[in-house]
Amino acid sequence: MSNRYAIILAAGQGTRMKSKLYKVLHPVCGKPMVQHVVDQISHLKIEQIVTIIGHGAEKVKAQLGTTSSYALQEEQLGTAHAVIQAKDALEDKEGVTIVVCGDTPLIKAETMENLFQHHLSNKAKASVLTAKAEDPTGYGRIIRNEAGHVEKIVEHKDASEDERKIAEINTGTYCFDNQALFNALKSVSNDNVQGEYYLPDVIEILKKQGEIVTAYQTSDFHETLGVNDRVALAEAEKIMRSRINEAQMRNGVTIIDPQNTYIDAGVEIGRDTVIYPGTTIKGQTVIGEDCVIGPNSEIDTCQIGNDTIIKQSVAHNSSIGSHVNIGPFAHIRPDSSISDDVKIGNFVEIKKAQFGKGSKASHLSYIGDAEVGSNVNLGCGSITVNYDGKNKYLTKIGDSVFVGCNSNLVAPVTIGDGAYIAAGSTITDDVPGDALSIARARQVNKENYVQKLNLKK
Known part of the structure; x- marks a missing residue:
């Protein structure tokens, strides 16, 4: 030869x-x-x-x-x-x-x-x-x-x-x-x-x-086809996308609407995963079997386990485990690691955080620069306050912690295993394990106050 x-x-x-x-x-x-x-x-x-x-x-x-x-x-x-x-x-x-x-x-x-x-x-x-x-x-x-x-x-x-x-x-x-x-x-x-x-x-x-x-x-x-201008570039993209989608489908992936699904050349997807329309999967993303991705999701260079659902959400440069439920309208930012059986709900943003097995942030939360243990519940409006305008700091949350709604965890701070954070608290000091931490002003009711206001009018 x-x-x-x-x-x-x-x-x-x-x-x-x-x-x-x-x-x-x-x-x-x-x-x-x-x-x-x-x-x-x-x-x-x-x-x-x-x-x-x-x-x-x-x-x-x-x-x-x-x-x-x-x-x-x-x-x-x-x-x-x-x-x-x-x-x-x-x-x-x-x-x-x-x-x-x-x-x-x-x-x-x-x-x-x-x-x-x-x-x-x-x-x-x-x-x-x-x-x-x-x-x-x-x-x-x-x-x-x-x-x-x-x-x-x-x-x-x-x-x-x-x-x-x-x-x-x-x-x-x-x-x-x-x-x-x-x-x-x-x-x-x-x-x-x-x-x-x-x-x-x-x-x-x-x-x-x-x-x-x-x-x-x-x-x-x-x-x-030789690409000499943007028109030919778009034509090449269309043809290549059709090839990629066809190959994925022949390998056992369900793509509901191939003409409106955008998968890069380096992407790997397991069998019986379903991709819904409007979804873009980019970079060196690897998705396991039996997942549901989309509609209207963007995944870029992520490793995703089996039986995970990502609806109408964005995930970049992160690791996502199996049996995870993300979205709708969640944002997984780079360098995040999400373990198995986690729930990341609507309007939740995760950035450079480790999320332990079975933990939940169901809605309206920002978890950045954090280590979250297993079986943690982060209530609605939970925030790790990681940035002081100059530096970023780490929040550590132990296993089985319950964080009440509208709580601020001001980093650097550590919440021990099994601790409870009362709703509406702003936590600036470490919380021991199994402790209840309340950091808010005591409620005061002033009776007949509205009538006094009306008399001044």
Whole structure:
């Protein structure tokens, strides 16, 4: 089997995106476009990936890390010029090199593998990945000879009337015999209107040398979509989202309304979990089995156990156990850890807090910078007063504590196991275990006070 190499073209700024973010770093379903490409290539048996970088070079390198080596294209002078930048890394190697654009996030490993196999079986020096377009306007057309090999690639503006009727188009992904590629690149000219060096010219050079150039047609035109502007970005997002949702459903997840459910590429969801419409699940979220998520919930990079319900709520960067009931309208902020059998009710905010097994905050509470034990009941309006305007402090609540409604626990403070906090208390000192703490003014009733007020009018 021939050695395999990959060149990813990721140097362009993407001016049509009209963005401060470099084109290949724009996310599709939570993952930058170029990362999608690298991840798919990584499923193949590739000896080395070389990513051609230019605009945003350091940010692209930071994203891809050690999964790729890099070559810098300081001045963008066309696709052939971009590939030449990989010369030092690949020129002397024997094998097959695939060239893929970093703005084609929908391309699949399976399709690239088929292209490799087609290339090798035909003993070709170059193979073009093609697709059949319903509207091929603007695309280069594939002209085949009687043997089915590529005779030439004709750009739309140069095509005759009959050639423009051809629906098979060039996708911009190629396989090359590696040494034939770099030898042909030496002959590519920039004698054109744009003054650039174009990779498709390599096809013509190899044909003139009598080499075999083939084409492999993918059955899915959408996966060849190149993203050049926000309209194409939205289209890619829609297609990728459909793929992700279909895969989740085939793995046993119920998605009530797939068109209105937004799941990122890195999300894992267990069987028999139900996702309701309007829900967004992002990042590296892992959700267990038999859960109910939504409607209208946002989950970002959370680990969620089995049989947990999250309704109309937001949870970010937190751990949530099994048999937990959250919402509606709860907010789980980052660095929270919620144990099994917990209830977080409506309009409850949890921030950087540990919540013990079986504990409850059923409504209208803020629990921030806190360690809450097991089987604790936090009454309506309970607040851990964690911030003095300059520093934040920790509240510790032991096991089986009962906190009455409208209580303020002013940190730093510790409530011992089994303690009771009377409703309406503001607690500023530690409370021993099994104690009742009352921190409020004694009630005073002034009889006939309203009549006295009326006499003054």
